Amino acid sequence: MISKTQIKLINSLSQKKYRQKHGLFIAEGIKVIKEILASSYEVTDIFSKTDVFSLLKPTNLHLVTEKELKKISKLTTPQTALALVKIPPVKKVNLSGVVVALDGVRDPGNLGTIIRLCDWFGIEHLLCSPDTVDCYNPKVVQASMGSLTRVNIHYRSLPEAIEQTALPVFGTFMEGENVYQQNLPSEGILIMGNEANGIRDDVARMVTHRLSIPQFGANGATESLNVATAAAILLSEFKRA
Amino acid sequence: MISKTQIKLINSLSQKKYRQKHGLFIAEGIKVIKEILASSYEVTDIFSKTDVFSLLKPTNLHLVTEKELKKISKLTTPQTALALVKIPPVKKVNLSGVVVALDGVRDPGNLGTIIRLCDWFGIEHLLCSPDTVDCYNPKVVQASMGSLTRVNIHYRSLPEAIEQTALPVFGTFMEGENVYQQNLPSEGILIMGNEANGIRDDVARMVTHRLSIPQFGANGATESLNVATAAAILLSEFKRA
Numbered sequence: 001m002i003s004k005t006q007i008k009l010i011n012s013l014s015q016k017k018y019r020q021k022h023g024l025f026i027a028e029g030i031k032v033i034k035e036i037l038a039s040s041y042e043v044t045d046i047f048s049k050t051d052v053f054s055l056l057k058p059t060n061l062h063l064v065t066e067k068e069l070k071k072i073s074k075l076t077t078p079q080t081a082l083a084l085v086k087i088p089p090v091k092k093v094n095l096s097g098v099v100v101a102l103d104g105v106r107d108p109g110n111l112g113t114i115i116r117l118c119d120w121f122g123i124e125h126l127l128c129s130p131d132t133v134d135c136y137n138p139k140v141v142q143a144s145m146g147s148l149t150r151v152n153i154h155y156r157s158l159p160e161a162i163e164q165t166a167l168p169v170f171g172t173f174m175e176g177e178n179v180y181q182q183n184l185p186s187e188g189i190l191i192m193g194n195e196a197n198g199i200r201d202d203v204a205r206m207v208t209h210r211l212s213i214p215q216f217g218a219n220g221a222t223e224s225l226n227v228a229t230a231a232a233i234l235l236s237e238f239k240r241a
Numbered sequence: 242m243i244s245k246t247q248i249k250l251i252n253s254l255s256q257k258k259y260r261q262k263h264g265l266f267i268a269e270g271i272k273v274i275k276e277i278l279a280s281s282y283e284v285t286d287i288f289s290k291t292d293v294f295s296l297l298k299p300t301n302l303h304l305v306t307e308k309e310l311k312k313i314s315k316l317t318t319p320q321t322a323l324a325l326v327k328i329p330p331v332k333k334v335n336l337s338g339v340v341v342a343l344d345g346v347r348d349p350g351n352l353g354t355i356i357r358l359c360d361w362f363g364i365e366h367l368l369c370s371p372d373t374v375d376c377y378n379p380k381v382v383q384a385s386m387g388s389l390t391r392v393n394i395h396y397r398s399l400p401e402a403i404e405q406t407a408l409p410v411f412g413t414f415m416e417g418e419n420v421y422q423q424n425l426p427s428e429g430i431l432i433m434g435n436e437a438n439g440i441r442d443d444v445a446r447m448v449t450h451r452l453s454i455p456q457f458g459a460n461g462a463t464e465s466l467n468v469a470t471a472a473a474i475l476l477s478e479f480k481r482a
Binding site: 109113116117119120121122143150180213215216217225226228229230231232233236237239240 | 350354357358360361362363384391421454456457458466467469470471472473474477478480481
């Protein structure tokens with residue numbers, strides 16, 4: 001059973017302002033919800049077609065019909081369950097290790113994929129410029145596949161955040177040094193730019209090491225890599241050494 | 242101006258069976274359309290809010306209003322123009338170099354991103370199992386950003402295609418050899434599996450070199466990388482040598 005008030009609340013959480021107002025976000029799918037239950041994040045309610053979750057943790061489990069689930073799901077094909085999760089307080093930490101910084105990444109799928117990559121490569125901190133898509137956007141949560149709970153995500157002015165560290169700053173530029181020929185350090189900030197416009201001038205000015213990923217295509221007509229695949233290649237280079 | 246018949250035709254092209262029936266697919270956005278105009282692909286019609294294309298090539302340019310464009314666009318936020326493009330005949334070729342093979346990749350965004358990656362890394366041939374998402378799906382065309390015209394895409398039974406070559410066959414598996422420690426050849430088939438289920442048994446059986454991408458996360462909770470980011474890391478390793 002699900003009430004009209006609950007449906008209204010859940011649907012409002014597609015928008016950032018209501019996520020912030022209620023301090024809640026949506027996660028869908030058994031796999032993602034299980035990962036969140038196993039983390040320090042607090043799940044307040046689960047709306048599910050099956051009672052698979054009652055075995056895992058005491059929580060407010062609401063058994064719902066397929067039709068009810070369709071009313072609240074943000075997916076084209078709703079999964080078995082949807083959970084409401086509390087947005088955790090922002091941790092204040094010193095940046096260390098390899099830090100990924102996103103300068104205006106707008107696509108939720110790209111951000112989710114980058115969060116999953118950070119988790120895979122053991123990146124603890126992800127810096128996001130204030131205009132980067134919200135990490136609690138339902139599509140980001142979905143694409144991050146539960147990795148969201150294992151990466152510290154900070155929304156801050158990138159120039160300000162960079163100024164406060166002594167870490168070297170890396171960014172990719174057309175005329176940068178071949179990343180395959182670099183001796184990359186174990187600490188540093190790796191900046192990835194916006195999908196269409198790349199890294200903004202005020203951030204680019206703070207880059208101490210300009211890198212490039214060489215292009216192997218015969219005709220050189222491809223202009224760029226997708227930001228998430230470029231991040232994958234760069235993180236692989238930082239960590240493989 | 243756009244007629245009702247044209248609107249009906251264009252909207253039918255969201256479905257593979259109508260794309261095959263009419264031999265046409267849709268491409269949206271000035272950047273993507275310009276890349277297609279510069280290729281060997283034949284554009285039959287362009288529906289555009291501006292006449293930017295008339296300077297480029299003689300083609301059927303239809304000036305349309307924003308409202309008309311909304312009726313035919315497959316995007317949430319329609320771009321300036323939409324083109325109808327002829328599906329080219331399938332080329333019969335011998336596979337050579339590094340070939341990427343997809344075993345049931347279902348997400349259009351993933352396929353589009355992989356096509357763009359192939360273009361970047363100079364991969365000429367992309368093999369797709371018959372159940373891989375259609376490369377002329379509007380979302381694939383969009384995500385491939387014009388790279389579609391520069392990669393030969395073959396839909397075939399992977400076991401049959403692999404049997405007909407003498408190329409070494411690579412795939413990633415949990416227990417595979419660390420890809421960072423391999424001497425990778427300049428020719429071979431790299432198999433990427435389905436998003437949820439990985440590589441199927443009948444294809445896995447034909448893999449001659451089992452690889453793995455090491456995980457650096459502290460807690461080892463991430464189960465997998467997104468298929469497009471895994472492809473990015475592996476292609477980077479094949480080509481960086």
